[in-house]
Amino acid sequence: MVRGGGNGEVELSVGARGGGGGAGGLVEPPVPISLGRLVLAGMVAGGVQYGWALQLSLLTPYVQTLGLSHALTSFMWLCGPIAGLVVQPCVGLYSDKCTSRWGRRRPFIMIGCILICIAVVIVGFSADIGAALGDSKEECSLYHGPRWHAAIVYVLGFWLLDFSNNTVQGPARALMADLSGKYGPSAANSIFCSWMALGNILGYSSGSTDKWHKWFPFLRTKACCEACANLKGAFLVAVLFLCMCLVVTLIFAKEVPYKRIAPLPTKANGQVEVEPSGPLAVFQGFRNLPSGMPSVLLVTGLTWLSWFPFILYDTDWMGREIYHGDPKGTPAQMSAFQDGVRAGAFGLLLNSIILGFSSFLIEPMCKRLGPRVVWVSSNFLVCIAMAATAIISWWSTKEFHEYVQHAITASKDIKIVCMLLFAFLGVPLAILYSVPFAVTAQLAASKGGGQGLCTGVLNISIVIPQVIIALGAGPWDQLFGKGNIPAFAAASAFALIGGIVGIFLLPKISRRSFRAVSTGGH
Known part of the structure; x- marks a missing residue:
């Protein structure tokens, strides 16, 4: 059931049909x-x-x-x-x-x-x-x-x-x-x-x-x-x-x-109408998406466009821009590149640890601030972080040319800053892994069904940006002098756009609905 609050928020509650059965089915209240x-x-x-x-x-x-x-x-x-x-x-x-x-x-x-x-x-x-x-x-x-x-x-x-x-x-x-x-x-x-x-x-x-x-x-x-x-x-x-x-x-x-529980739909001549299946049913299901889902899909796509350059090329960035290595260069350059890749892998480990701890803070933040504020704030954090990669890369190049002529590597201070950046990104990544799916679940509950379909459709807004970045990041970086900084700069811009769009378009879910959305059977 959907109730409109006096402040324009949408508050959701789910009764016996809240499991996502749709019009033709019933799910008893969960145990x-x-x-x-x-x-x-x-x-x-x-x-x-x-x-x-x-x-x-x-x-x-x-x-x-x-x-x-x-x-x-x-x-x-x-x-x-x-x-x-x-x-x-x-x-x-x-x-x-x-x-x-x-x-x-x-x-x-x-x-x-x-x-x-x-x-x-x-x-x-x-x-x-x-x-x-x-x-x-x-x-x-x-x-x-x-x-x-x-x-x-x-x-x-x-x-x-x-x-x-x-x-x-x-x-x-x-x-x-x-x-x-x-x-x-x-x-x-x-x-x-x-x-x-x-x-x-x-x-x-x-x-x-x-x-x-x-x-x-x-x-x-x-x-x-x-x-x-x-x-x-x-x-x-x-x-x-x-x-x-x-x-x-x-x-x-x-x-x-x-x-x-409902009989199958019939045609005018009394014949049973066969329900569509496969991709056709998915496309028809788009018509039944809850109101607010198109905005969620748009902001999700922009958010992932800001993340995929880093996800796909973070260790390569460490090997090239920070450790100044080259996978096809001299033995020393190849060794430096592999050192950077291993350092990036360790950064991902730190990122995952922070992500794990941050995930426990997502629900309290959504209750206090609302999911829209939390989601939009994470986009602005990613915008700042992706812009910081350019500053760190410039700093690393300056240090390399001025102070580290005797070895192809990264200075200790730059390594520490990079590890802090990896760890810092665990917070907005935890938000990305949680809040869009929670908002989708809330919206799906508003129509009494379709959790699986809505979650699957949301995934389309994730995979399309991945295809765009996988096909476009390489030529984009090549156009602006190779390296990974151009793709990271584009990521910063996408994060900024996603944050601004989210402010105006994301549905405003009631904070109370994050405390309890299902009242049936409890």
């Missing part, structure tokens, strides 16, 4: 859930994010050892946004209408996690599979040529992994909104964000370890040397961790099955 049970219900997010962090830290360097060029590697990453564009809205819609006795979301979460495990095994063992299919039989430490069978197997596994990740993420977020009850979607999304942060911490830590081949020597084979064995070990641990998280979520997320 009251304790906060501890709600926390455990979201644990699968940590397992999925663990594997995603390994993807970001390990797979780009690894695939180039199989024969794919750097350019092809960048295009390979486009499968993520393509999967998100197609899979999440469809899965979200299907999960809204799923009548399984196990619930609406859990069947999709379980199937997606099983597919993730299969994909991870394919990626980790791609070199061994390629050797069995006809790649070179030479010792991997001696042969440095292309291994095309392994590369093809890897790409197939990588695409399956991204499609599987998107199969899980949408229903997992919708599940948390369904179960949030008296705690509200804001608290549920903060919990989800915390699990993501924990998964990032564990994933980046696991990916930075080069001891897996020593701890599990049987992973090293004739076709798989130390780096490959390390990846294989990290990914096998990711499978075990994901399975544990999945079991906990399936046990503690007690869903109420969706039941259809």
